[in-house]
Amino acid sequence: MTSADPIATPTDPPQGYGAWLGGTDHKSVGTFCLVLAFVFLLTGAALAVVLRTQLAQPNLDVLARKPYLQLLTFHGTFSFFLFLLPAWIGLGFALVPLQVGAPRLAMPRLAAFTAWLFVAGAGFLIATAFVQKGAPANGWSMDYPVPLHGVSGHGVELWILGVGLAGVATMLGAVNLLTTMLRMRAPGMTLGRMPMFAWSLLVTSAVFLLAVPVLLAGLIVLYVDHHMGAHVLRPNLGGDPLIWRTLFAFFAYPAMWATVLAALGVVSEIVPVFAKAPLLNRRTVIFALSTAGTLAFVGWGSELAGETTIPQTLFSVTSILILGPVAFVMLSWLGTIALTRRPPRLHAPMLQAIGLLTCLALGLPAMFVMQAFARGGAGHTSQWWVGAWHQMLVGVATFGILAALYYWAPKLWGRHLNAGIGGLQLLTVVVGVDLAFIPLLVVGAQGMHRRQSVYSTSSWGAANLLSTIGAYLLAAGIALFILNVFVSVVLKRGKVATDDPWEGDTLEWATTSPPPAHNFDRLPDVRSSRPVHDLREAAGESDVELAPAPELVEANA
Amino acid sequence: MAVTDVTETDVPTTGATDETLALTAGDAPVEAPAPRGISNVATALFVAGEFMVLCGLVAAYYAVRTQAFKWPAVGLGTYLPSMVALTMVMTAVTVQWAIWAIRHNDQRTTLAALGITIFFAFAVLNGQWYGLAHLRFDVAASTYGTFVYVLTGFHMANVIAGIVVLAAVLVRAVSGEFSADDHDTLTAAAVFWQFTNVAGLVAYAVLFLHP
Numbered sequence: 001m002t003s004a005d006p007i008a009t010p011t012d013p014p015q016g017y018g019a020w021l022g023g024t025d026h027k028s029v030g031t032f033c034l035v036l037a038f039v040f041l042l043t044g045a046a047l048a049v050v051l052r053t054q055l056a057q058p059n060l061d062v063l064a065r066k067p068y069l070q071l072l073t074f075h076g077t078f079s080f081f082l083f084l085l086p087a088w089i090g091l092g093f094a095l096v097p098l099q100v101g102a103p104r105l106a107m108p109r110l111a112a113f114t115a116w117l118f119v120a121g122a123g124f125l126i127a128t129a130f131v132q133k134g135a136p137a138n139g140w141s142m143d144y145p146v147p148l149h150g151v152s153g154h155g156v157e158l159w160i161l162g163v164g165l166a167g168v169a170t171m172l173g174a175v176n177l178l179t180t181m182l183r184m185r186a187p188g189m190t191l192g193r194m195p196m197f198a199w200s201l202l203v204t205s206a207v208f209l210l211a212v213p214v215l216l217a218g219l220i221v222l223y224v225d226h227h228m229g230a231h232v233l234r235p236n237l238g239g240d241p242l243i244w245r246t247l248f249a250f251f252a253y254p255a256m257w258a259t260v261l262a263a264l265g266v267v268s269e270i271v272p273v274f275a276k277a278p279l280l281n282r283r284t285v286i287f288a289l290s291t292a293g294t295l296a297f298v299g300w301g302s303e304l305a306g307e308t309t310i311p312q313t314l315f316s317v318t319s320i321l322i323l324g325p326v327a328f329v330m331l332s333w334l335g336t337i338a339l340t341r342r343p344p345r346l347h348a349p350m351l352q353a354i355g356l357l358t359c360l361a362l363g364l365p366a367m368f369v370m371q372a373f374a375r376g377g378a379g380h381t382s383q384w385w386v387g388a389w390h391q392m393l394v395g396v397a398t399f400g401i402l403a404a405l406y407y408w409a410p411k412l413w414g415r416h417l418n419a420g421i422g423g424l425q426l427l428t429v430v431v432g433v434d435l436a437f438i439p440l441l442v443v444g445a446q447g448m449h450r451r452q453s454v455y456s457t458s459s460w461g462a463a464n465l466l467s468t469i470g471a472y473l474l475a476a477g478i479a480l481f482i483l484n485v486f487v488s489v490v491l492k493r494g495k496v497a498t499d500d501p502w503e504g505d506t507l508e509w510a511t512t513s514p515p516p517a518h519n520f521d522r523l524p525d526v527r528s529s530r531p532v533h534d535l536r537e538a539a540g541e542s543d544v545e546l547a548p549a550p551e552l553v554e555a556n557a
Numbered sequence: 558m559a560v561t562d563v564t565e566t567d568v569p570t571t572g573a574t575d576e577t578l579a580l581t582a583g584d585a586p587v588e589a590p591a592p593r594g595i596s597n598v599a600t601a602l603f604v605a606g607e608f609m610v611l612c613g614l615v616a617a618y619y620a621v622r623t624q625a626f627k628w629p630a631v632g633l634g635t636y637l638p639s640m641v642a643l644t645m646v647m648t649a650v651t652v653q654w655a656i657w658a659i660r661h662n663d664q665r666t667t668l669a670a671l672g673i674t675i676f677f678a679f680a681v682l683n684g685q686w687y688g689l690a691h692l693r694f695d696v697a698a699s700t701y702g703t704f705v706y707v708l709t710g711f712h713m714a715n716v717i718a719g720i721v722v723l724a725a726v727l728v729r730a731v732s733g734e735f736s737a738d739d740h741d742t743l744t745a746a747a748v749f750w751q752f753t754n755v756a757g758l759v760a761y762a763v764l765f766l767h768p
Contacts, residue, residue: 106595171606179599183592213606217613224707229697232621238700243620247613 024108025517026093027412032115033090034405036122037083038482041398044079045475047071052436052471055464058456068453069137069144076140077125077159081166084259084393085208086118087401089173091262092201094412096177098508099195101186101526103518106179110172117169124162128155141248142222144451146233146241149226157227164219167212174205174212181205186507188526192286195506195529196272196279197404199286200265203293207258210297211251218247242307249303254296257322260392261289261296263400264329267353270407271333273504274350276342280335282529288325288332295322302371305379319371323364330360347502348422352403355430359395362434366391366441383452384444387437394474395433402429402481410497413489414514421484428477436470439463505530596745604752607715611756614708615763621700629768630699633692641684642761645754648677652723652747662737664730671727674750678720681757685713701768708760715753722746 023029051071054062063071093111097104105111128135133153138144147156181194181202194202222244224230231237233244272279279285299322301315333353337344344350366388370379379385402425410416443460444450455464488494500509509532511520524535622628655670689709696706726746729735735743 106592107599171603175599175602175606178602179595183595183598209602209606210609213609214613217610217617220610220614220707220711221617224696224703230700230703231697232617232700232703238625239621240624243617246620247617250613 022112024112026097026105026108026111027514029105029108029111029115030090030092030094031412033086033093033118036115036118037087037090037401038485040078040082040122041087041478042482044075044083045478047075047078048471049475051075052468054453055455056468057465058458058461059454061454063453065453066134066137069139069451070135072451072453073136073139073142073159074125074129077163080140080256080393081163082118082122082125084397085166085170085255086115088201088204088259088262089114089118089170089177091401091404091408092173092177092205095408095508096180096198096201097184098411098511098515098519099198099506100181100184101189101507101520101523102180102184103520104184105176106184107176111176114169114173114176117165117172121162121165121169124158124165128158128162131155131158139451141245141252143241143245143248146244147222147226148234149229152226157223160219160223160226164216167215167219170208171212171216174208177201177205178209186523186526188531189507192283193526193529193531196268196282196285197262197265200262200268200289203289204258204262204265207254207261207293207296211254211258214247215251215255218244218251221247242304242309245304245307246300249300253300253303253319254293256389256393256397257292257296257299259397260326260400261292263356263396263403264289264326266400266404266407267333267356268329269506270349270353270403271336271344273502274347274353275337275340275344276503277336277340278505278530280332280339285329285332288328292322292325292329295325299371303380306381316371320368323368323371326360327364330357330364333357348417348419349403349407349502351423351426352399352406355426356396356399356403358430359391359399359433362438363388363391363395366438369441381450382444383440383448383450385450387440387444390440391433391437395437399429399433405481405485407502408508409485409489409494410501411508411513411515414497415489415492415494416497416501417484417488417494421480421487425477425480425484428473428480432470432472432474432477434470436467436474439467439470443467500532503533503536505533507531510535594741596741597748600745600748604748607752608755611711611759614704614711615759618704618708618763621704625700629701631694631702633705633765635765637684637688638761638765641681641688642758644677644681644684645757645761648674648681649751649754651677652750656740656744656747659730659735659740659743660737664733664735667735667743668727668730671723671730675720675723675727678716678723678750682713682716682720685709685716705764708764712753712757712760715756719746719750719753722749 021032050063051068054060054068093105093114096102131154134155136142136147136152136155136159138147138152138156142156142159181191181198185191185194221232225233225239232239233241235241268279268285295318299315299319301310301312302319304310305312305315334357366384370384370388373379406417406422440448440463442463446457446460448455448457448460497513499511499513501513502509506529507520507523507526508515510522510524524531528534651670651674655667655674658664658666658670689706692702692705694702696703723746726743729742
């Protein structure tokens with residue numbers, strides 16, 4: 001074997017908070033994106049609480065209609081463009097090089113630039129609150145109604161710039177991640193042996209790369225229309241508002257699924273490690289994720305259900321088809337656990353993964369009914385849409401990010417998140433998700449509309465109250481998670497992580513926690529999809545503990 | 558398996574425990590040769606994304622076209638756009654010529670071909686600018702007019718980016734950084750440039766050949 005000297009680290013970039021601001025180390029840049037994302041997750045959750053308070057009972061007067069719609073626009077915009085997108089891109093930045101055995105991202109400076117583009121986008125989006133006619137009140141899809149020049153103020157233009165910058169950031173992040181996975185894999189790591197999370201991010205990034213530009217095209221048209229007085233979107237002047245709505249749906253539907261698929265990758269990584277078994281049907285799961293990514297591009301019309309020019313039946317079918325591969329992935333997790341015939345190790349990441357699984361199990365039938373009966377009460381204009389999509393975007397995509405951090409925080413930051421707070425947060429989030437979103441299916445089926453800011457039907461009161469309580473719980477759960485990260489990582493109260501605390505399968509567990517700037521002093525041979533597991537087996541010890549990182553770093557120096 | 562070879566003597570003294578060695582040691586050296594083709598792959602992926610922007614804009618164009626009573630609302634001459642399109646085709650040839658030359662390690666021809674490409678690129682930009690500046694309608698006059706500006710503007714923005722990229726590559730070529738074995742960046746620049754031509758020719762076909 002080769003025994004090259006461990007690489008000295010005098011040129012390692014500065015660690016700590018300074019590294020976030022000016023550094024190009026992929027762990028720091030990823031962490032920076034995550035911090036930004038969680039600021040906006042918390043903001044989005046706080047806004048949701050205010051919105052749900054208005055809807056808690058019939059005829060409440062907490063918010064007037066316009067501020068309600070403005071806050072609703074902020075809620076959707078922040079939660080998707082400034083939380084879900086940067087969070088997955090950031091997790092990818094932080095983890096993909098470690099997972100594929102690379103010393104860095106393919107383009108480290110581009111990654112840092114990407115993070116700052118998200119910041120700039122956030123700046124523009126926040127600025128929409130301070131313009132003369134107030135923030136846009138047209139919803140996160142800017143189509144309620146499609147903004148007309150002179151009606152909506154300059155906030156719309158700032159919104160376009162902000163969302164555009166976040167979109168360009170996502171596109172560049174996707175290019176970076178894909179290039180890293182295609183060109184920087186360690187020797188022996190074929191695409192088939194790439195870890196499940198990396199695989200899911202490959203699919204997610206590919207979807208982002210092809211879907212986000214369509215949004216950018218739409219934003220160009222919207223900007224020209226709104227700022228320059230063109231009338232591509234004005235029905236009486238030879239235009240058609242459906243053009244913007246179609247371009248947005250062509251972006252939003254696949255992009256929303258992409259954030260869900262990445263979460264499926266996280267659980268596909270966690271379940272085998274804690275069940276101590278290889279993932280059941282691994283290759284078929286990869287195929288299922290890729291198929292779902294492809295099908296995400298043919299179901300966009302379901303977001304425009306009710307429009308006469310959109311073929312309803314076709315899109316009902318295509319948007320139901322995607323549920324198949326997603327359900328298959330879920331069944332593979334259950335099969336992996338069941339076939340070991342012993343209980344899985346119930347550490348914090350596994351518990352979070354199980355929580356996610358319950359949310360997904362309820363979300364899939366909700367999505368199925370919505371897509372099957374899109375024209376009725378369960379269509380995309382009803383509260384059913386809100387309930388079903390939130391079950392997926394919060395209960396699966398957001399939950400996946402939380403689960404991922406329980407699993408990888410020890411690797412990235414060298415500290416475990418607190419399991420006690422984690423348990424409380426898990427309970428709060430699971431109950432919060434189901435309580436907040438399932439009742440919306442009920443009122444949606446009874447005819448409550450998606451952007452309704454007030455209602456007088458007294459029979460909707462009970463379900464709405466439950467949903468509001470759920471929203472409060474959910475927000476509390478998210479706050480608990482952020483508190484947990486703060487206490488465990490920032491205040492350094494968390495248990496110090498060993499190099500391989502979970503007995504993981506994949507390459508990131510073969511280096512120190514946290515890894516050095518160059519990631520690996522040595523790489524194990526990659527001869528299967530579980531190189532670190534193979535190494536442990538070959539050593540004949542299944543319970544090998546790695547030395548804590550500081551000792552190794554000191555010894556190497 | 559790698560680990561069977563691992564003994565304490567194989568590994569530089571680190572002071573870490575044996576168990577650590579078992580998990581961190583392996584056959585593969587960390588300092589693997591720098592991966593090749595990063596700029597090519599990244600550019601191809603980025604261009605795929607850009608192509609989707611173009612598709613979105615063209616789709617929007619055809620969507621408005623179906624709504625219009627009279628299309629195009631204003632008739633435009635095809636002489637200037639055709640000359641610009643012809644110039645684009647010439648840049649497509651000259652940039653490939655640069656690649657052909659560097660594959661034969663012919664530095665001088667590479668420089669010449671790149672220089673000519675940039676010259677033609679400026680000619681394209683000049684033609685587009687002149688055309689837009691002399692239009693007798695503004696961006697808001699008609700939906701057709703809006704797309705004349707939007708599609709041409711999208712192409713021009715890419716041409717400007719392309720000129721910057723080609724100029725950076727030219728500087729590197731002047732300092733002799735490329736060879737027959739190592740010209741990834743040059744290929745990447747060419748891939749991006751060919752995309753600008755595709756965008757320009759699609760805009761030309763959509764707006765002028767088959768309005």
